[in-house]
Amino acid sequence: MSSVPAALTSEWTKIRTVSSTVWTLICAFGVTVLMSAALCALMNAQFDDLPPMEHATFDPTFVSFSGMVLGQLAMVVFGVLVVGTEYSSGMIRTSLAAVPRRGTFLFSKIAVAGALALAVGLVTGFVSFFLGQALLGAHRTDIGAPHVLRAVVGAGLYMGLIGIFSMGVATMLRSSMLSLGILMPFFFLVSQILSVVPGAKKVAQYFPDRAGSKIMQVVPDAMNSGQSPYGPWGGLGILVAWVVAALLGGYLVLKKRDA
16 A cells, blocks of 8 residues: 555545635635635725725735635644644554555645645635725726736735645644644734734744735735735745745654654
């Protein structure tokens, strides 16, 4: 059972038969779309009351992904559960006995779960965009406008990469509770707070979520979010670097430690 096709099949079976992982993906989609839609409707109703700087940097595409602040947390939970459940249940020993090559085991899991996270992310991105634009009324944009398609696809890539990053972190920490205890406050509190603190802002802009979210912007410094030393693709590149580092760290931990 150590062949790559067999390992991939095994990982797919694990994911689709565990209800918690399936529901977290559904939540990631639902929360992002519903919250984005609500905020787009609110933005349309209060557009004339926006501060001058937000008027000048209004980005209807970026507004369509407002709900991703919460939706990405569900994707974090998905990534952590995909890996951490095996450790908490003790199934990791059985899995490694069936697939003794630890690199094959880990990257088969990442390939299957990561592809699923990316697919859900892309669907979420497109649905959020089209629904959000419908609710923005006269302030909407079009998928054919310059750079809009890049931003919509980028939103899906962002969600998928956040899930894969979480898988790498969970592999390093080997605990769902510990991983969630670090990642949830990091994305929901620490990153958000530091991004508005003058002294820490220059550091926070290189955090995975802050950098990766630039790919979703069409207008530079969208919604008065502030300047950054990189563009959309540079921001996505920083997020990819975080993901690679997390996966490499997870692989080294898995290779050197006992189950």
